[in-house]
Amino acid sequence: MQGQERMCQEVADFFKSVQSVKKGTSIAGLYGIPGQGKTTLAKAFCNFKMGDFEGKVCHLEFSRGDSFERTKLALQYLTRCPQLILQTLTDRDQAQVELYRRLKGQRVLLVLDNVTEESIDEVTDYLKEELGENSCILLSARSVDVLEMHFKIGKRSCMRVPRLEEDEAIEILLEKAPIDVSTMGAEEKAFAVKCADRFLFEEVGRRGQTFHPLALKAFGGHLFSKYGPHLSKWAGEIEGWINRSSYGLDDLLAVLGKAFDSTRPEYRTIFMLLTLYMPTRMSPHKVTEWLAMVLNKEISFIEKAVSLNICF
The missing domain is CATH 1.10.10 (Arc Repressor Mutant, subunit A)
Known part of the structure; x- marks a missing residue:
């Protein structure tokens, strides 16, 4: 996703403002609507902080997979548990005991992505781990209420997914088009801005408007397949869109399907x-x-x- 490094730095800076909640471990929340890039940012943040934590970083996805596999991933990436030992584990309880034993006192970054009310028990087990000084845990969810009500993370310790800037939104919109944004003329740039601005959305509890990355990507792909790199035609079609029901695009189903499934x-x-x-x-x-x-x-x-x- 465009703007990843900038957004990762914003998350890192936010962690500096979060008070350690237990024995030097900082726990923060990240929230945003479906398709806004929470998972993409969560994975990017792991890569961004890889060096700071000497490789002991782990991203665990809670919208798919099972708890046993997640625990084994945590063992593998956070404690460098040998494969021979991982292969002897037969269930999550056994893996959790091994994780607790090996993880104690280790300085790590753990990202728990797309947590929900249904994952309370499993997530709580990770939050109980006795980590080393200056460890960080990041939980992502679709709303601050989920983080606050179910995982007891105060609002001051939660941040929204950072907004895309306009030039980043344009890059995503044109991702599938062979167009070099840096060399666009003034007229082309104006058309690109007009197209991107159509995908600004209001968010509850947030001032101003926010670009929606998944919508930008989906519709950019559709418009390129229909009109090629002719941005004036893109803008012309977008001008005729009155409301969502008039789009009639297969790509819209992908956007809505992701939101519906979650x-x-x-x-x-x-x-x-x-x-x-x-x-x-x-x-x-x-x-x-x-x-x-x-x-x-x-x-x-x-x-x-x-x-x-x-x-x-």
């Missing part, structure tokens, strides 16, 4: 209603009332769903 089952109906049928020109308060009426749910249930960023 939505908790009880909120998926709300996600679909917001995506497909949400009335236009309606205030957020009226939308909440509309959803409560359609689904026959309490307004508090709808408000909680929206607070967890179920839709972008």
Whole structure:
């Protein structure tokens, strides 16, 4: 993702402001809506800090895979446990005991990515580890409420995924097009800016607008396959887009599918209603009332769903 090094430095700087919560270990949270690049940034941050932690860094993904495999990965990357020993482990409990024994006192960076309410027990086991001085643990989730309510990370210790800058957004939009952004003329640059700005979104609780990386990438690929590198034609088509339902693009399904898959089952109906049928020109308060009426749910249930960023 464009801007990775800048964003990684922002995360590193943020860690400096986070107070150690236990025996010199700093725990921070990273949150953002689906498709905003949390996982990409989490992996990049591991690479960014590889040298500082002498290679003892590990990224664990909680949206896929199983707990036993995650524990073995932690053993392998954080403690350099030999493969011969890893092969003798038969279940997660056994692996967890080995991890606790080997990890004690080690200075490491552990990234727990896409944590949810369902992963509380497993994540808590990692947070209990007795790590070495100046160790860091980064948890990522789709909302600050998940981090605060379920993992007890205070809001001051949580940061949003950093915003993309405009030139970075343009790079992502043109990723599949053979266009050198640095040599674009003024007219081409104006068309590129116009296209990229179409993918600015409002975020709940955040001032200003934010570029959506996955949407930029998906639609940039679509527009290039349809018009080639002719940015004036890209801008012309985008000009005709009135709302999301008018896109009619296969790439949009990939964007929505990623968001839908990571939505908790009880909120998926709300996600679909917001995506497909949400009335236009309606205030957020009226939308909440509309959803409560359609689904026959309490307004508090709808408000909680929206607070967890179920839709972008």
